[in-house]
Amino acid sequence: MSYQVSSNIQETLDKLLALPQVQKALEFAQQDADQTLENQIELCKIEAPTFHEEKKAARYAEMYKELGLENVHIDRHGNVEGLRPGKGxxxxxxxxxHMDTVFPIGTNPQPRKEGTRVYAPGIVDDTRGMVVPLSVIRALDAAGIQTKGDLVFVGTVEEEGIGSFGGMLKWLDDNQVDASISIDGPSAEGIVYEATGHMTCEATFHGIGGHAHGAFGKVANPLNAAARAVAKIAEFQVPEDPKTSFCVSNFHAGNDAGIHAIVPEATIKFNLRSDSQQVLEDLYQRILNALQEACDEETARWGKDTITVTHKRYCNVPAGTQDVHSPIVEATYAIIEKLGYEPQFFHGGSTNCNMAIGKNIPAVCLGMGGVDCGAHTLQEFFETTDAYKGVQQALLLALLLAGVDGVTDSILA
Ligand SMILES: [Zn+2]
Structure with a gap:
C-alpha cells in the first residue's frame, strides 16, 4: 500500500525529533523500561474484573499523585483521572x-518471568495500557517538556465484556477533549482508527405453558417460536464489506423437571457487529422483525394467541470511521515508521476508541500490533523486548496533538 503522510505533519514530527529535549525524553523512556515493568507487575497483581476495578483504581490514583499530576481523583463512575496542565x-x-480485565476474582494473577517474557492474566490487556502513560509522564518531566494543550490521563473502568466501553463513554459524556489516545495491547506497529459497532441483545418468548400432552393444541409453544426466530436469523445475508456479522450465542428454555412440559418461556441471546452504523441498525431492525414474525407464525400455527416477545439490549456500541488521512492517523503512521516498524492499519476495531470516534473526536488506539500475547487467556504474556517503543510512540503522538510550548502547534486544525 502506498500511503503518503502530509508534509506538514512529517515536518512537525521532524522538528520535534530534532529537539534535544525530545531526544532526552525518548532516551528516558528506554531507560525507564524497568520502572515501567515494575508498575505493570504491581498493578497486574490487583484483580480487577469488569465492574470491580476499585482496588486497582485506588492504587493507580496514588501512582498519578506520586508523579505529580494535578486534580487527581476518581470520578463518579470509577474512572481515575489526573491532569498535566499545558501552557495554553x-x-x-x-x-x-482500561483498568478492568476479563478474569474473575480468584484467578491467580501472580506474574512469572521467563526469559524476556512476563506471564500473567491481564499483564498486557490492559495493564500495559495503564503503565505506558506513567512512563510518558516521567519522560516528559525528566526532559522538562511543556505542552501547549493539557494532557489528561485516565484509567477507565468497564471496557471488557458487557462493560462495553462504558467507563470511556461516561467519561467522554462528562468531559471535553480535542483528541483521544487509547492504549490497549502489546506492540507498536498497529493503528486502530475505525470502530466496529456491536449490539448484544436478549429476546424472550413468553407463553402460558402446560402439560406436553394435556395442553397440546391449547397453547402455543414459546420454544418453537424461539426456534423459528433462530432459523430465520440463520438465513440472513450480510455484507462482507463493510464487515458485518451476527451470532445467536445462547438458547435457553425448559429444565429437566419439566421435560414433559410445554415451556412458559424461551430465551435467545445474540450479538451483531458491523463496521457501518447504518448496516448495524438495519440488521437490528431485521432481527426485531424476525422475532415478531416468529411470534406470529407460532400463533397462527396453533390458532392460539398466547405468545409474546420482549427484548432488551445489553450493549450498544456505535460503529464509525475516520478518514485514513486525518491528521491523527497520519501522525500515528509517521511515528511508527520513525520507530522502525512497518505501520499496519486495522479495519474495524473494538476498543475504547469506538466511543471517541462515535463522538467525532479524533482518536486512535495504539498498541494493537501483530504480536499475539494470548490476551484474554490464562497464558497471556508480555514481551519486554523493545516495549519502550510503545512509550515513545504514545509520547510523540501526545506532543504532536497537544503542541509543544515555544516549538510546535497542534497538528489538529
Ligand atoms: Zn483491552
Missing amino acids: GGKKVLMEG
Missing part, C-alpha cells in the same frame, strides 16, 4: 488505558 494555546489530549 494547544489542544486538550486524553491518554487512557
Whole structure:
C-alpha cells in the first residue's frame, strides 16, 4: 500500500525529533523500561474484573499523585483521572488505558518471568495500557517538556465484556477533549482508527405453558417460536464489506423437571457487529422483525394467541470511521515508521476508541500490533523486548496533538 503522510505533519514530527529535549525524553523512556515493568507487575497483581476495578483504581490514583499530576481523583463512575496542565494555546489530549480485565476474582494473577517474557492474566490487556502513560509522564518531566494543550490521563473502568466501553463513554459524556489516545495491547506497529459497532441483545418468548400432552393444541409453544426466530436469523445475508456479522450465542428454555412440559418461556441471546452504523441498525431492525414474525407464525400455527416477545439490549456500541488521512492517523503512521516498524492499519476495531470516534473526536488506539500475547487467556504474556517503543510512540503522538510550548502547534486544525 502506498500511503503518503502530509508534509506538514512529517515536518512537525521532524522538528520535534530534532529537539534535544525530545531526544532526552525518548532516551528516558528506554531507560525507564524497568520502572515501567515494575508498575505493570504491581498493578497486574490487583484483580480487577469488569465492574470491580476499585482496588486497582485506588492504587493507580496514588501512582498519578506520586508523579505529580494535578486534580487527581476518581470520578463518579470509577474512572481515575489526573491532569498535566499545558501552557495554553494547544489542544486538550486524553491518554487512557482500561483498568478492568476479563478474569474473575480468584484467578491467580501472580506474574512469572521467563526469559524476556512476563506471564500473567491481564499483564498486557490492559495493564500495559495503564503503565505506558506513567512512563510518558516521567519522560516528559525528566526532559522538562511543556505542552501547549493539557494532557489528561485516565484509567477507565468497564471496557471488557458487557462493560462495553462504558467507563470511556461516561467519561467522554462528562468531559471535553480535542483528541483521544487509547492504549490497549502489546506492540507498536498497529493503528486502530475505525470502530466496529456491536449490539448484544436478549429476546424472550413468553407463553402460558402446560402439560406436553394435556395442553397440546391449547397453547402455543414459546420454544418453537424461539426456534423459528433462530432459523430465520440463520438465513440472513450480510455484507462482507463493510464487515458485518451476527451470532445467536445462547438458547435457553425448559429444565429437566419439566421435560414433559410445554415451556412458559424461551430465551435467545445474540450479538451483531458491523463496521457501518447504518448496516448495524438495519440488521437490528431485521432481527426485531424476525422475532415478531416468529411470534406470529407460532400463533397462527396453533390458532392460539398466547405468545409474546420482549427484548432488551445489553450493549450498544456505535460503529464509525475516520478518514485514513486525518491528521491523527497520519501522525500515528509517521511515528511508527520513525520507530522502525512497518505501520499496519486495522479495519474495524473494538476498543475504547469506538466511543471517541462515535463522538467525532479524533482518536486512535495504539498498541494493537501483530504480536499475539494470548490476551484474554490464562497464558497471556508480555514481551519486554523493545516495549519502550510503545512509550515513545504514545509520547510523540501526545506532543504532536497537544503542541509543544515555544516549538510546535497542534497538528489538529
Ligand atoms: Zn483491552
